[in-house]
Amino acid sequence: MAIFHSPKESVKALIAVQELDLELDKLAAGLAAVPARKAAEEAAFEAQKGALAAAKAELIRLQVEKKSKELLAAEKEEEIRKHQRDLNQIKSNEAYKALENEIAFASREKDEAETAVLELMERIDRAAAAEKAEQAAVNALASSLKGRLAAIDAEAADMGSRADGLRARREALLGGMSADLLERYGFLRDRLRGLVVTEVSGQPGEKLSCGGCHMRLRPQEEVDLLKPEGFAICGECRRLMYLRTTIFGAAKTQ
Numbered sequence: 001m002a003i004f005h006s007p008k009e010s011v012k013a014l015i016a017v018q019e020l021d022l023e024l025d026k027l028a029a030g031l032a033a034v035p036a037r038k039a040a041e042e043a044a045f046e047a048q049k050g051a052l053a054a055a056k057a058e059l060i061r062l063q064v065e066k067k068s069k070e071l072l073a074a075e076k077e078e079e080i081r082k083h084q085r086d087l088n089q090i091k092s093n094e095a096y097k098a099l100e101n102e103i104a105f106a107s108r109e110k111d112e113a114e115t116a117v118l119e120l121m122e123r124i125d126r127a128a129a130a131e132k133a134e135q136a137a138v139n140a141l142a143s144s145l146k147g148r149l150a151a152i153d154a155e156a157a158d159m160g161s162r163a164d165g166l167r168a169r170r171e172a173l174l175g176g177m178s179a180d181l182l183e184r185y186g187f188l189r190d191r192l193r194g195l196v197v198t199e200v201s202g203q204p205g206e207k208l209s210c211g212g213c214h215m216r217l218r219p220q221e222e223v224d225l226l227k228p229e230g231f232a233i234c235g236e237c238r239r240l241m242y243l244r245t246t247i248f249g250a251a252k253t254q
């Protein structure tokens, strides 16, 4: 059952509809951002798992390197022992000296390999600590991820039910509105950014201007504004303009 509303009430209802629509726009934007927010949470977890894998790989690489340096040191030690045994069988001075050089060279290589092993042990300690820290971070994220995703879902559900409530209020307002006004509003809303229904600034008898584009009202627009409908269409930006004193009967108090 359509209830009769005066044109003024119709404009008042339209202003309320616009307020609801702006709220609904915000909720729609919030809901639209939900998949990206959840994806970002998942991506942060994947990135942390990647950091753990890299830390593990570095630890293994250092352990392999240490093993190879240990083998090299053992090889050099064996080589030195063999050369030292060989020294006893050597008759010529020249060959003896050459072998001594071989031994000195192998000793240097063995020392270098042993030094490298010591350095690698320190690096392995640090890498193991780093791996442990990355693992702890992965564990922390893994246990909180579910909760954070659930919080986003709960927020989305809340936005959804708030939107349902706003839509119901919107629906109730539409019943008392002129179809023509509503159609005009819908048409402008699709084409304009921001407010479609806008308050005129200034008072009758003074300079009046559109609250949307701030252009001074033309004489015909001023005449329309003072009619019982209480609204006019801006010739400049096409917004629906109303005079607060006509629609609400009092000056804006803020």
Ligand SMILES: [Zn+2]
Residues within 6 Å of the ligand: 210, 211, 212, 213, 214, 215, 234, 235, 236, 237, 238, 239
């Ligand atoms: Zn305008």
